[in-house]
Amino acid sequence: MKVQIKNLDGSLANGEIELNDAVFGLEPRADILHRVVTWQLENRRGTARGARERSDVARTGKKFGNQKGGGTARHGDRKAPIFIGGGKAHGPRVREFNISLNKKIRALGLKLALSSKVNNLVVVDSLELAEAKTKALAATFAKAGLVGKVLVIDGEQVNEAFARAANNLVGVNVLPAVGANVYDILKHDTLVLTRAAVEKLEARFNG
Template identity: 55%
Template sequence: MKIEVKTLAAKDAGAIDLDDAVFGIEEVRSDLLQRVVKWQLAARQQGTHKTLGRSEIARTKKKFGRQKGGGGARHGARSAPIFVGGGKAHGPRVRSHAHDLPKKVRALGLRHALSSKAGSKALIILDDAVLTEPKTKDLRASLEGLGISNALFISGEQVDENFAKAARNLPLIDVLPAQGLNVYDVLRRDTLVLTKAAVEKIHERLSAKEA
């Protein structure tokens, strides 16, 4: 598929061919996208939540009350979960929430995410994302000219330092290098903006040979 290329000044800069296997999938699978997003967010969880069990409660372990005749159960410790101040039964423990997801599934999920943006006309290709000065005002004016207010920018191997600094103060604008492209960040923004260098990197990463 062919798509027009724009400059930051919203001027035409030719066109570029996109791989249909990466950007042209017609039937986008939401279940596949959900699997990849769930895998990403699970790996982000700290897993540091924890409660004290009955063996960790600093309370006396001495048996209280008589064995018989007390009219209740024969408890041996105040640290039992049944008592106020006792340990938590089956409470959360420190652990990793990360789980495995096949590499091919992750790559396929990224193809479907890119195709969903291309199919919904929410994909913009820029000639380059470079600024001479790190001025947010200038970048905001350029984005308004392109009709962009909520977007993820994917640059080439490295992000232009001036562009990254100018974008820091803009809400709903994210900037990542091509290596950082991921399904979650693509879906959480309304528009996906790729540079020509980013398209080349994406084609190398998601070419048919890895399918």
């Protein structure tokens, strides 16, 4: 499909770009997107720390009182959970959340995420700014009608001046093409791609 290239302020730039239907023209599948988002969020989680139970505590195992006649319970050692410094009873166990997902499913998920944003996709020639100021960029976005959550993806590297100007804009995030991922694409209202980003993303799948 062909898409008109625009400037950041929403005005039309020279030329069009042909988007690969194998990347931007797929029918969205909720099941694949759900699997990839779940995989992505699970792998962000750190390892859950476990508590030391009775067998893990370093305390004496010597019986510290008589079996009878002391007027207290019959304890064998100080590792019992009722004592200060004793092991935790039924404490949390160590858990890791590094789930695996087939590379083909991950690649398909990214294609489906890009395809789902075709109706809210803006392709710009570059991210060059006349004035690299947050206030000026906010006015440019307002003029272009870019409201809500906006994800901007650049090529090999993000334009440094643009990234600095966009840093304080609420709801605006900037990524290089290599950092494009399903979760970030889906959670934003509008997707802005540079010409270089389109080339990088399409080459990523062709490779």
